[in-house]
Amino acid sequence: MLWLCIQFPSLPLQALTRAQPRADDDRPLAVAEQQSIVDANPVATQRGIECGLTIATACALSADLELLPRDNEREAQLLEELAQWGYSFTPVVSPQAAGPMDKGESRPACLYLELSGCLRASGGLQPLLQQLQRELKQMRISALMGLGHSPSAAHMLSQLPEHRQWLREAKSPPSAQQWRQWISFSPSKLLDCDHKTIAKLYACGIKRVSQLLAIPLSEVGSRFGRDFVNYLARLNGTRHDPVPSYQPPPQFHSELFFPSPLDNSEQLLFPAGRLVRELCQQLQRRQLYAQQLRWKLDFGQRGCKVVSVEISRPQLDPQRLIALTKLQLERFQLEQEVQALHLTCGQLLPLAEDALDEDLFGGNSHLKCSHQLLDKLKARLGHEAMSGVTLRESHLPEQAWQSADTLVLHSGRRQSGHQLKPVNAPRPSWLLSRPDPIKARDNKLFYRGEIQLLQGPERIDGYWWQHHRHARDYYIARGEEGSLYWVYQDLTSDEWYLQGIYA
Amino acid sequence: MSNAENVIENKQLDHGSRRQRLNRLLARADIWQAANEQQRSRNGIATGYPGLDALLAGHGWPRSATTELLVDQSGIGELSLLLPALAEMTQREQMVVLVNPPFIPYAPALAAAGVRLEKLLILHPRGQRDQLWAMEQALQSGCCGALLSWQSGPPPADKDLRRLQIAAREGNGMHFHFRPSSCAASPSPAALRLQLKSNGEQLALQLLKQLGGPSGQRLHLARNADLVRRDQPLH
Structure with a gap:
């Protein structure tokens, strides 16, 4: 040992x-x-x-x-x-x-x-x-x-x-011999025992451990007690010396405290960089990765602010993590002075062999850089500014799509299983977020000028079993300036609406 | 006298390197030469419309450059002009980014056109600074096959447009910039500028500017026959 x-x-x-x-x-x-x-x-x-x-x-x-x-x-x-x-x-x-x-x-x-x-x-x-x-x-x-x-x-x-x-x-x-020499040579005040014992040792004229070891153990025991003898045995290596073993927790938490508070988010980058480097070292050695960095800016008495940086792919490079953090911190003005900075990573996941981006041959570089781009955009623009679209199974046109989380992009490959197919009818490429009313007068329809119906009707009738029945006749119409519109007549109220544009 | 001779000698020595420099200059994409019109590299992305391909210098949308589309009115077929190229991009596993689209991109129509929806990213940045930043980042990243942006608010400064053009060149992505046709008079660093209008039935294109190719031509593209087919009125 x-x-x-x-x-x-x-x-x-x-x-x-x-x-x-x-x-x-x-x-x-x-x-x-x-x-x-x-x-x-x-x-x-x-x-x-x-x-x-x-x-x-x-x-x-x-x-x-x-x-x-x-x-x-x-x-x-x-x-x-x-x-x-x-x-x-x-x-x-x-x-x-x-x-x-x-x-x-x-x-x-x-x-x-x-x-x-x-x-x-x-x-x-x-x-x-x-x-x-x-x-x-x-x-x-x-x-x-x-x-x-x-x-x-x-x-x-x-x-x-x-x-x-x-x-x-x-x-x-x-060697064991050398150790014994070191221990004998040490002054007895270095012994790990209370002041009273050390004072007693000095009172006896025992200034070095060698002098103590020269005395028969039974005499030492009668003078200084059983515990002291045990301690000497542990010191000598003749007795086991157990210490409690440490097991690392499954998450990472570190913090830095600023005795003089910081009032500028740029100043935060220096301590943040240090925390990220600490994190990366830990992760590297334990072969784990973090999906999210949670930064907590502690304003002391006046509460705190939590900023989270999400990472789509296992990332152990501190520079990239710092860059993402920087983008997040640049987004807001500090209104109060920061007294401490905490970094927490809740869930550390084991690193799969092929998961790391830094592969030697850079095979999947397209996917890799799209992940980096998404992380960057997410860090600066925020979640709410990014979206994707997916299909949904519904008769109603406004429910046949849904906004998708950008995670869909992350999956990279097509999901197996049920594949939704779009309807086999000409649909507009733009959809209005809410249908725009069209004026109808003398059997003519007006939306920025008169519009003419070209095709239709395509009847979509759904949810008649619920309170709000959707019964509509859809037409393709052409405006005065040549634009093609997707319009419908609500059969329950006979009103006309514009819902999509064939752009 | 001897001085002049020296100069002449130098000139002869330099001749080889000059020729090299000239060749390098002639190889640039933005210098148009009538002489080797036939040999020009046709590295554009096919538009899906043969008539339009024939007009464009690279036989398709210019790669790694900005294309400006001057449109005043939506619904005249401006997006279906780009859809074949976008569909191809997504099928090549490249991202297509829409920045500030004026309406919701309707998933069933895009999927029907062959666009892989999981490669489509829609951004709505707040403020013009964030918008320009996001566009530049996306274009530079090298994984964004095409970026479509709609101008909202004040027209971007000339230097911003130039930065976007450079970002597109670095990242090897296509950038389609939709602007109102009032911008036609102002100069722009875009590699291709197209004015889109409708003549009632068809989409009328006019080439305002083209790097490495002639401009000024007009082209009429018919809308999809499924859309403009006129049914017999029911009543």
Whole structure:
């Protein structure tokens, strides 16, 4: 077993600020919880602000300090996202939330990854670690890493600066002997136990783990308790060290929070791009695809707005998804300031082998680009501006067609089964949305001049069993200027109407 | 003296490359040459009306270009003029897009003419900007076989028409633009301009402009016999 522990020491701050562009890094920032500082950015740290200070002291140290309240929920969500990210490397992942505050210190949140199964796929230890580092940097999350034969050992070693130094140049996982050396070398304050125990250890003069290991276990047990002995055994690898395994949820959700709200939809594109890239990485690794991106613009107290981008075909290219999102966002003006941006994909579907557009030989390129066109049009014009037409089985002319969803276009191939046939009679190519009354005078009909009946009647009589009987005599008529019209006489009222035009 | 000789030499050297450049120029679609009228590529899309095909330079609707149809009145057969070409496009799995049609395209009639309805897309964009954007996108995409657009509101600016013409060339699609005949006097970048009128019985066509071909001819096309057959009055 080869466990990697990634600690996130400044998760409280980064959960709140990572949405911002880098330019804002020169202001002192700190996160506070229950009147004390939990986390501070480098500028604030330089001015002496550190964890555990009270808010009053911190403000005295730096007058222009910006304080943000800690958001545990958002932190948990970010950790969940990180676990998903870790899941893309190895199936054995275990996130661990931050511990409670205790005397100005708390155990930072961390993530355990079991690496022995994925070394070969990633091309060895060094490339894998470099990739992890690089992607964390891209996500703008600072992390400390440690490698161990058990999760407890990895967690302890991730706090040891010498070990981290070694890890930067490590080419292959160390032997069991080396690990034992690392653990013995560690100062005993790195042990994962409460302050009281550590104080007791120091009181006994035990400054390094090696000193502790030299004492017979029975004596350690009588002094520090059974749990501490168990912990030492897990650290040594003589006992199993179980951690809860993580299973990714079937949907994607990610969000970015803006400490200073955005009031311009163009500014939204930068964070949106990052969310889409995160989504695409997840999808790519889990071999899934999304049919719909739901963007939620959070206006804080003043509600929110949901924008959805529909994707007709499996699409993993972030650039295309961003372009579609951009079209949607361009459609409206932001009336309120956006405080957070959420991206949710409800249903992730498994990617069939042949479903992806980027096939090597580009066989079905016509269909592919028509899907892209439809997506683009839908994103900018909206659903309501697009339609198709299909046939319907009905005697009544106005019910013999229906507006079809554009999805019909997507199917690409003819539907098997019952095929509707159009009526075998000359029908007009234009239909009026509602019949236009025609004036009748002295046995003559007038519609933009006198019209003459050429053919007819064709009687269509339907729905006599219902309230509204449709009994009509249809004629083809010619107008004064040569236009051909489809007109009918309503047999119940003897009125004349124009219903279609032979264009 | 020596200077002049140099120039002459240069000219001779350049002769070959000049000839190439000239050939390239002559190969352009929009230069009409009386000499090789017979050899011109006939790459148009058949209109379905032999009489009209004979008049058009490419022996059919010009591919990858805008065709302007100047019509004042609907019902004179302006759509049935295009239907054979549209039906062929949909049968070749290419999309046909209607932008702002004045009435509802009636599915039974279109299906009877051979149009595959699942390849037909109808757009009603709001506002002229969205309309032009949608038209340009559709034409550029390369999957839109034909785009029919009806001018609504103010006439589009010359630069917009040119952009659409270029989009049609890039995407290799046909663009049919219906405009009122009051636009006949204003210049247009379209490759083909046809005026459509009715002389009472027939559809009267006049070629106003044609790239790479003569213009000014007139043609009368009869309406479908099934439509204009006159029944004996019943009473």
